[in-house]
Amino acid sequence: MKKVIIIFLFFILSAGNASSLIKVDITRGNLDPLPIAVSPLHIDMKSENYKSLKEKKLGEEISKIIEKNFKSTGLFNPLKKNAFVQKPDIAHLKPRFEDWRLIKAQALVTGKILVKDKKLKVEFRLWDLTAAKEMAALSFTTTPTNWRRVAHIISDKIYERLTGETGYFDTRIIYVSETGPKDQRIKKLAIMDQDGYNTKYLTLGNELVLTPRFNPTNQLVTYMSYFKNMPRVYLLDIETGIQEVVGNFPGMTFAPRFSPDGKKIIMSFAKDGNSDIYSMDLETRVVEKITDHSAIDTSPSYSPDGKYICFNSDRSGLQQIYVMRSDGTQVKRVTFGKGLYGTPVWSPRGDLIAFTKVHKGRFYIGVMRSDGTGQRLLTENYYQEAPSWSPNGRVLIFYRETKTDSKGKGFSAKLWSIDITGYNERMIKTETDASDPSWSSLLSK
């Protein structure tokens, strides 16, 4: 009996000790970009033309694209290659972690390429240098001309593994290419890779094109075009090049946009001088009127779950942003700030709505929560508009125009991107002037 009690006493005491284990709460960290080393991909011995310069360059080029992608996120800091401490082929087998840590790298990317039978095989490994272990390893086989995409896919996989959200590098951007003097602009539909390469023109430029928008589920694009001075909504399949008119509307149609499941188009449509929001089922071609108000309702955008629609309306006197259920009920105003609010776009993550704000002659791109709280203006300029989300909801792309001087020169329109922190603003190089960008979903899922 005595022993039992003593045992229990010990038990109680030890339990008391265990609960007094020292606990320290860490609630802050730094947002410095993660130092990452991207080793050039080496050529496999078994590869055809093993010693050819062209293939040696390919490995280097792929690593350069990966570095450029990382740099553009603002989340990573790719280290300079001349500080690298190990040859690419040896590092790919197993890096000497301590040596890489010396150059302050926290992650390392190594890889190998093999060209055989007109196929390109690329494999890569991602190493956690502080934990001294492999974090991810994958290989891809494709045609050699597709090497840029392979570099983007690798970037996506690494980005996913290190940040916890899906990447956005293996994507394309569709935009309106503009050439010629300001009063006689030739506008063509153009598409390019997310990093500005592989530009292709989809229309000839004899018709005015506006507001191209990607289907969030596939490579279908909807856009507006003026045909005999009548605006029409078109559908374009990028893979086949087939175009069709969605419907003939007697009045004016504006700002078409896909629903998140890609089965509907939502747009505003002016009839008898009053514009309201309509949706159209792409299979049945049934048109449904969603808002019915004497004010001008435009720029609708679905929430990613398809249950809500945000749009702008001047029903309060000035143009502000409203949210309603997708059947048109429970309309609620969400912005109350000074100035005009327009072009709301719901983030694919669902947590934020991006918008354009005009106040005292300046244009702002901003984000807010879907209930209108937490409004943050990310960038301010003379004229900028039309934000479009990256598929992971982290980056916005928009276009910015510069002022024309007194001689009528100096005008330009360029694409810019900014991430939702507002710190990482970058211009995206395009062959011509560009406006109205729209970001595609990931090409490979």
Added chain:
Amino acid sequence: MSRGLLFSFIFHGFVIFMTALTLPFMLREAVDLPPIVSVEFIEITDKTNIPFAPKAREIIEKVKKEDKRVVSEQAPPADKAKEKPDRIPMPEDKKEIKKIVKKKQNPEEIKPQIRQTSEFEKKELFDPDQIAALIDKAKEQQAETQKKADKLTQSSVKNSFARGLSLSEEDALRAQIFGCWSVPLGLPYDEKLLVRIKLKLKQDGSILKSEILDHERMNTPGQSFYRVLAESALRAVRICQPLKVPPTGYERWKDLQLNFDPTEMLKG
């Protein structure tokens, strides 16, 4: 058959006996803990403690003497109280009393300060709740051994009692890890983001062993952000090592738990 029945009776009897015996203990322990915890958090490092001023010492010694008198006056009822409950047999108690008496008989060993605490603890013996008293007594013994070993001041003995880091020690460690932790940015706003890492440390503050406490969540589908977050926390600890732990009291901080939670940061 009858043997099986017998075994069943013995087994169930044992289970019932154990639960009857252990449950009250558990309950009482839970009730007893809070006051101990409340003392822990106010402590400051040895260095920053103000040493006793000579005048204050005199006053304290006076108080001590008074305390002694109080103790001696109230001593008899305490013995009675001990006799009442049946659970704890008398001989053990007597032994423990003897031990204390022995210590008292050997005044060279014990400094007046120590005697003061022991008087305080003795006071608690008057508590009719005997188990609580026993626990305290055990703690007192623990404290006494520590006192002898470390030759620490009175207040720092209380500190090691609490087994925690002082505010300044904790701040130093926290500031160090803040600098090492690159918070991943793809985290959702509306999920629970707490990562608890249990560490076993070496004397110099480097890491012997690290363990993520909620590691099963790392492989839960739809929670891939958690793996990234947990890995970033682990990376922070590894980059930071050796951790800035106090130079003394290894026993106190050799097991350390770090709670990483970026929620505040993401909101701000």
